Amino acid sequence: MAEATGQHLYVMQNEFGLIKIGRSVDVERRRLTLQSTERCRIQTVEIYTGCGDMEEDIHLDMDDHRLAGEWFDGSDEARAALCELISCDDPPIRWPYAYDPSGASAWLDHINVVRHAAAIRRELYRQITILRDGHEPSWVYDSGVFYAKWRAATGRPPGLDTVKIDGQTATHWFDLDSDAEGIVPAFTASVENALLAWPDDLRPATWIGTPIACCIAALAAIRDRLPRVERRPTPDHAG
Structure with missing residues (x-):
């Protein structure tokens, strides 16, 4: 595994509006892999070059919004908390998917069973x-x-x-x-x-x-x- 300092921090969102915060040396390859294994559409929202070492701190600060692994709630409160942590208000993050709580819940249940x-x-x-x-x-x-x-x-x-x-x-x-x-x-x-x-x-x-x-x-x-x-x-x- 590459050192965190040599990786990029990314924010992704799945088709149900859930947020994924992770790190990778190749964010697009990571997105395509996740899209296959998680069985849902995923888009990259933001990439923070060379900031992979921020991932652990952000995960800890976002723990109240964590749902499973590196997947976090897609509510307005969770989005606001993330934006505050990474100072992304200007320009604001453009979220590709609306938050769908019922769809997200069904997806999480299925993924957990699998x-x-x-x-x-x-x-x-x-x-x-x-x-x-x-x-x-x-x-x-x-x-x-x-x-x-x-x-x-x-x-x-x-x-x-x-x-x-x-x-x-x-x-x-x-x-x-x-x-x-x-x-x-x-x-x-x-x-x-x-x-x-x-x-x-x-x-x-x-x-x-x-x-x-x-x-x-x-x-x-x-x-x-x-x-x-x-x-x-x-x-x-x-x-």
Whole structure:
């Protein structure tokens, strides 16, 4: 990543009037990338050459108007606060899009669902990759399997901490939203335990292979059954 002092500060706006404040060495390339990944039309409002180091301070000062990541409210109050920070009253900023609160809310909801689903898939893939390099049973692998399985099932992470049981390290799990708790099964210690990594309705009756291979297959099955979240159509590039 380039140093902030070598980047340009930019202000962008999406088609629902939300404001993005960021930095980049190539603002137009950044805009086109965002327009593709965020699935909405985006226009560059202002570029402040070489002022990338201002981004963090502006984000902090604009925090009351932050909605998600580098996206900020598009209300008159948010626009006025930004203009005050960057002294843009003369000449005034010309905003290409009117603020559409209902459209912005629907867009944010959809983007959050897409990102959440992608994060769960990445976690499952990450744990599968770790297990592929595993050769011996480990409570560390067991914790990773449990974490990925729980998150895929509930949409949120479990609480985990380590404990000693009969002199052996194990992982204690607890539900952050209830009183449920327990000890993570030693999935990688035996095929019998590894089969517990499978959801009940997908679990095979038997497994021919190693416990680690069984855990990998379980996480792959969980990943494959996750619902696909349809993305909004990618818009034509805005000018």
